[in-house]
Amino acid sequence: MARSGPARLFLSPPHMGGGEQAHVAEAFASNYIAPLGPQVNAFEAAFAEATGIAHCLAVASGTAAMHLALHCLGVGPGDLVLASSLTFIGSVSPARLLGAELAFVDSAPGTWNMDPDMLREALTRLASEGRRVKAVIPTDIYGQCADYARLLDVCAPFGVPVVADCAESMGARAYVPDSDDSLHAGAWPGLAASIFSFNGNKIITTSGGGMLASHDAELIARARKLSQQAREPAPHYEHAELGYNYRLSNILAAIGLGQLDMLEARVAQKRRVFRWYKELLREEPGLSLMPEAPTGRGNRWLTVIQLGQDFGAAPETVRQALEAQNIESRPLWKPMHLQPVFAGCRAFPCAVAETLFHHGLCLPSGTAMTREDVERVAEVVHRTGVAGRKQASCSAT
Numbered sequence: 001m002a003r004s005g006p007a008r009l010f011l012s013p014p015h016m017g018g019g020e021q022a023h024v025a026e027a028f029a030s031n032y033i034a035p036l037g038p039q040v041n042a043f044e045a046a047f048a049e050a051t052g053i054a055h056c057l058a059v060a061s062g063t064a065a066m067h068l069a070l071h072c073l074g075v076g077p078g079d080l081v082l083a084s085s086l087t088f089i090g091s092v093s094p095a096r097l098l099g100a101e102l103a104f105v106d107s108a109p110g111t112w113n114m115d116p117d118m119l120r121e122a123l124t125r126l127a128s129e130g131r132r133v134k135a136v137i138p139t140d141i142y143g144q145c146a147d148y149a150r151l152l153d154v155c156a157p158f159g160v161p162v163v164a165d166c167a168e169s170m171g172a173r174a175y176v177p178d179s180d181d182s183l184h185a186g187a188w189p190g191l192a193a194s195i196f197s198f199n200g201n202k203i204i205t206t207s208g209g210g211m212l213a214s215h216d217a218e219l220i221a222r223a224r225k226l227s228q229q230a231r232e233p234a235p236h237y238e239h240a241e242l243g244y245n246y247r248l249s250n251i252l253a254a255i256g257l258g259q260l261d262m263l264e265a266r267v268a269q270k271r272r273v274f275r276w277y278k279e280l281l282r283e284e285p286g287l288s289l290m291p292e293a294p295t296g297r298g299n300r301w302l303t304v305i306q307l308g309q310d311f312g313a314a315p316e317t318v319r320q321a322l323e324a325q326n327i328e329s330r331p332l333w334k335p336m337h338l339q340p341v342f343a344g345c346r347a348f349p350c351a352v353a354e355t356l357f358h359h360g361l362c363l364p365s366g367t368a369m370t371r372e373d374v375e376r377v378a379e380v381v382h383r384t385g386v387a388g389r390k391q392a393s394c395s396a397t
C-alpha cells in the first residue's frame with residue numbers, strides 16, 4: 001500500500017537539469033552505446049575546463065579512479081598508505097586491494113578534514129621506524145577542500161605524493177593565499193592526482209561514474225591504458241600487463257555533460273539549504289553546524305550537525321524522529337579506524353573523527369529542496385530536542 005502523508009525527503013537525491021536528455025539522445029543517434037565515444041570525450045574536456053585540471057579520465061566510479069591513481073603511483077604489497085579516517089570506504093579500499101597497508105589520520109576540529117599536524121606526526125614517527133609511506137589520501141569531507149597547501153608542505157620533505165579524494169567536493173573552491181584567486185577542488189598544483197565521484201547522491205551525478213584528474217599528462221595516459229584492460233597498441237588484443245575494465249559508459253557521460261552545466265546553480269542551492277538550516281536551528285541549545293574552513297568555499301554537499309549534551313537528544317533519536325516523518329537523515333561516515341575490516345591497521349589517535357561520528361547527523365540536503373522542506377526538517381529536529389530536555393528535567397526532579 002502506498003504511504004500517505006508528506007513526500008519523502010531524501011538525503012541527497014539526483015537532480016536533473018533538463019539538458020541531460022538531449023545529450024543522451026545525441027549518444028543514441030550516433031549509436032555510441034559503448035564505454036567510449038564522443039560524449040565521453042566531450043565530458044572529459046568539459047570537466048577539464050570546469051576544474052582547471054588539464055588531464056581527465058572518465059571512469060566507472062570514484063573508487064575506480066582511486067584504484068587507478070594508486071596503481072599508477074606504484075602502490076603495492078608491503079607499502080603503507082595514509083588516509084583520512086573520516087571518509088567513505090571507497091577512498092581507501094583500493095589501497096588495500098592493491099596489497100598495501102593502511103594507517104588513518106585524524107581530522108582537524110575546525111575543518112573536519114585531515115589534520116596537517118597529525119599527518120606530520122605520523123610521517124615523522126613512521127620515518128623514524130624506517131617505514132616509507134607510498135601515498136597520502138586526504139578526503140574533502142562533505143564537500144569542503146582539505147588544506148592542500150599545508151598537507152603538501154608536510155609531505156614534501158618525505159617525498160610522499162598526495163592523491164586528493166574530491167568525491168564529495170565537485171564545485172568547491174580552495175583559496176590561493178595572498179590573492180583573490182581560488183582553485184577548483186583537486187586542482188591545487190603539486191597534487192599527484194584527484195578523484196571525483198558522480199554517484200547518485202553526489203552534487204552532480206551520472207547515476208554512477210567517476211573522474212581521475214591530474215596536471216600530469218603521463219599519469220593520466222597510463223591510467224587510460226590500465227582502465228581499458230591495459231591493451232597494448234596493436235590491431236589484435238595484446239596484453240603485457242594486467243589492467244581493469246573501468247571506462248565510463250558513453251550514455252552516462254552524456255548525462256554528465258548536462259549535469260556539468262548545472263554545477264554552479266547546484267552549489268549555490270546547496271549553500272542556500274545550509275543557510276536556511278543555520279538560520280532555523282540557530283537557537284537550538286547544544287547544536288552546531290559543520291564549520292567552513294577559512295582556506296576555501298565548500299559546496300555544502302550535505303548539511304551536517306553536531307549535537308552536544310545540552311541538546312537533550314542523541315543523533316540516533318533525531319534520526320528516528322525524522323524517519324517517522326518520512327525524512328531521510330544519516331549518521332556521519334563511521335571512521336575507517338573503527339571499521340571491522342580495518343581492525344588490524346596501524347592506529348594513530350583519531351579522537352576528533354570519533355567525536356564527530358558519535359555526535360553528528362547528516363540532514364537532507366537535496367538541491368530541489370524548498371525553504372518549506374527545510375522548515376519541515378528543522379521543526380522535527382527542534383521538537384526532538386525539546387522533548388529530550390523535558391524528559392531529562394522530569395527524571396531529574
Ligand SMILES: Cc1ncc(COP(=O)(O)O)c(C=O)c1O
Binds near residue numbers: 088139165168197
Ligand atoms: C569520500 C568518498 N570517497 C570515495 C567515494 C567513492 O565514489 P564512488 O561511489 O563513485 O565509487 C565516495 C562516494 O561515493 C566518497 O564519498
